[in-house]
Amino acid sequence: MRYAFLDEEAKKEIRRAILKAIAIPGYIVSFASREMPVARGWGTGGLQVTLSLINEKDILKVIDQGCDGSVNAVNIRNFINSVTNVETTTSTKEATIIQTRHRVPELELNENQTLVFQVPMPDILETVEPNTAKAKIMHANADYSKLWVLLYEDTSLYGDSRISNRYPVIVNKRYAMDPSPIPKYDTLKLNNCKALQLFGAGREKKIYAIPPYTKVKPLKFEDREFNIENFEGKVCEKCGSSNSFIDEVYDDEGKVHYYCNDTDFCDCNLKEGEE
Amino acid sequence: MAYYAIKGGEEAIKNSLDFYKKLTKKAQKIKDEDLIEAFTFSIDKVISEGSLYSKKLASKAIKRSAGDLLNASFFLRAHRSSCQRVGPCKTLDVNEMRLHRRISSAFKDIEGGQLLGASNDYEIKLLVELKKEEINIEDFGTSSNIIKSALTPLREDNLIKKLPKEKTTWDITRSFPTAPYPRSALLQVMSRGESGTLLGFSYTSMRGYGDVHPTIGDLRVGELDIKFTHPFLKKEVKVGSIEATAVESVGTFNSDENGETKLTTGFGFCFGKNETKAISMSIIDLTLYNNSYSVGTEQIVAADFEMIMHHVDGIESFGFCNHYKLPHYVTFQTDYQIFKSAKKYAKEKEEKLK
Numbered sequence: 001m002r003y004a005f006l007d008e009e010a011k012k013e014i015r016r017a018i019l020k021a022i023a024i025p026g027y028i029v030s031f032a033s034r035e036m037p038v039a040r041g042w043g044t045g046g047l048q049v050t051l052s053l054i055n056e057k058d059i060l061k062v063i064d065q066g067c068d069g070s071v072n073a074v075n076i077r078n079f080i081n082s083v084t085n086v087e088t089t090t091s092t093k094e095a096t097i098i099q100t101r102h103r104v105p106e107l108e109l110n111e112n113q114t115l116v117f118q119v120p121m122p123d124i125l126e127t128v129e130p131n132t133a134k135a136k137i138m139h140a141n142a143d144y145s146k147l148w149v150l151l152y153e154d155t156s157l158y159g160d161s162r163i164s165n166r167y168p169v170i171v172n173k174r175y176a177m178d179p180s181p182i183p184k185y186d187t188l189k190l191n192n193c194k195a196l197q198l199f200g201a202g203r204e205k206k207i208y209a210i211p212p213y214t215k216v217k218p219l220k221f222e223d224r225e226f227n228i229e230n231f232e233g234k235v236c237e238k239c240g241s242s243n244s245f246i247d248e249v250y251d252d253e254g255k256v257h258y259y260c261n262d263t264d265f266c267d268c269n270l271k272e273g274e275e
Numbered sequence: 276m277a278y279y280a281i282k283g284g285e286e287a288i289k290n291s292l293d294f295y296k297k298l299t300k301k302a303q304k305i306k307d308e309d310l311i312e313a314f315t316f317s318i319d320k321v322i323s324e325g326s327l328y329s330k331k332l333a334s335k336a337i338k339r340s341a342g343d344l345l346n347a348s349f350f351l352r353a354h355r356s357s358c359q360r361v362g363p364c365k366t367l368d369v370n371e372m373r374l375h376r377r378i379s380s381a382f383k384d385i386e387g388g389q390l391l392g393a394s395n396d397y398e399i400k401l402l403v404e405l406k407k408e409e410i411n412i413e414d415f416g417t418s419s420n421i422i423k424s425a426l427t428p429l430r431e432d433n434l435i436k437k438l439p440k441e442k443t444t445w446d447i448t449r450s451f452p453t454a455p456y457p458r459s460a461l462l463q464v465m466s467r468g469e470s471g472t473l474l475g476f477s478y479t480s481m482r483g484y485g486d487v488h489p490t491i492g493d494l495r496v497g498e499l500d501i502k503f504t505h506p507f508l509k510k511e512v513k514v515g516s517i518e519a520t521a522v523e524s525v526g527t528f529n530s531d532e533n534g535e536t537k538l539t540t541g542f543g544f545c546f547g548k549n550e551t552k553a554i555s556m557s558i559i560d561l562t563l564y565n566n567s568y569s570v571g572t573e574q575i576v577a578a579d580f581e582m583i584m585h586h587v588d589g590i591e592s593f594g595f596c597n598h599y600k601l602p603h604y605v606t607f608q609t610d611y612q613i614f615k616s617a618k619k620y621a622k623e624k625e626e627k628l629k
Contacts, residue, residue, distance in 0.1 A: 001357060002357065005356070005357060006356065006357075007356075007357070007358075007359050007360075009360070009449075010356070013449070013450070030450070030451050030452070030453050031450070031451065032447065032448055032449050032450050032451045033451065034356040034448075035349075035352035035353050035355060035356045035590065036353060036356065037353040037356075038353075039349065039590075039593070039594030039597055039598065040590060040591045040593070040594030040595055040598075041591075041594040041595035041596075041597070041598035042594060042597075042598050042601065044594075064601070064602065065602050065603070065604055065605045066605060069284050069285070070284050070602055071284040071287060071288055071601075071602075072284075072601050072602075073284065074284035074285050074288060075284075075288060101601075102603075102605045102606060103605060120595070120598070130581070131581050132453070132454055132581060132585070133453075133454030133455065133580075133581065136453060136454065157621075158616075158617035158620055158621065159616070159617065159620035159624075160613070160616065160617070160620070162613060162617065163613075164606070164609040164610045164612065164613040165605070165606045165609050165610070181605075181606050182605075183605055183606070183608070183609040184609060185609070203591045203594065203595055205451045229608075229609055229612050230612070245605070247604060247605075247608065248608065261605060
């Protein structure tokens, strides 16, 4: 098997797409997208981005829904490890490449890190315009009126947008971008992030990026605040954190418990507490 | 403690794989040659949708997935990504096919005649055996049967609408186009598309959304030689042959750009013996490129490039459908929160009105 599974031509093509994506923040770049030994929709876009970047010096972390131990994360990490032999970690701090599904780590990322998102739907306009040809023209004209109308209608009916995750953001004051299905809670972390953020959609054959230190703003009316998930003062029962995204977990007796969603963040807090 | 239920993926995967291995153990005992011979249509479906012409690997894939053919095609596709591309072969001409079967429903009499070959189209589908009369099967012999398409005379008389030729052929496995999609890319997407999906989309056009009732001009199943320019000798060499199905369907007629009245055709081509798929593909091709020729409106599913380009691939739709099995608690949690606050807002609004 070739290093990092993909043949050299494929890696070259993907790297070129990544470079273009970085040069035009938020712009959606097409690429051929190879078939992976993991099903389409299970992170093949993120995998291709990771595999085309990774080298022997990298330390890899894979998370799915905030957890290093969930089946998809384990599967992807084992696969990348088996075709590259790179060191893997569960620690956000130590990792150089973090591939993620649906979360941005709680710990602030640094300049030596790359965050790779697995993306199911790359184009935010899909919600209002399923025809990709028409959506492309709308992006070219920065015509986001349909998104604004959607936001207006929701606000008038429900007091706020109904979009809970993959909330539309404007990147570098130009492109409206789908931030992948991260909760609204994570949206603000995209802004001015020190790490390079890459987005890969395998099934839809698209790559896009947010370079480090780029302005990313959620789409919002001037006189309305951007509200993130409110956990109503709930604290993690394990580490006591009150400033993290919280999971509601039911135990065998049907009782609700609250824990940090980001398991590494939680473990680190616990460790610090013990020391 | 419940918290740990979301961890421990490693052991869970291992156990699940062990169970699966046990469940499908018997399949591995079937010999590849037996499977290739006995389940020839399954093999052909898998090489076509997996877009890799290897009956042996298709057999392994079918055994691995214990007869789940979409899953088997997925194995082939994934394997394909790790293969280095040598280069494109010389363009195949379906007129040069060594025919095993060939049908034309457009003409009563055609050059070379109808060639039914092996087919169960006319079999009475009963699981119990009916009393059979003894018939002597005509010995088909080993003649190579190279017959031109039944539409060739019409084409030579310039009666069939020709679509503009593309300067270079697109390769969807090396770069993927954005709209407007070149025809070569669309045909490639359909050629490896899922048979059932293609049938579904083409059926919409057959039964009311598009009003296309095409006639099969030429349906052929047979063998084609693959010729390749040798990288060192620079000479054309035959590297092998493939079994394939090709269909030309004929639609209605209308005036072309020059005002000439022309017949329209659609083309379908895929690996192996896949007649329903090739017919469906030809109908969609016909519908896409000739929607103003047909009597129906243009706003129909089978004449929508986006609809076809992005929805006919089996491996992709299968993978995405099954990703719903992955955990989604973060997304659900945040959905749930938005729902609760919207509900609260609506209630407060209602109370204000009282």
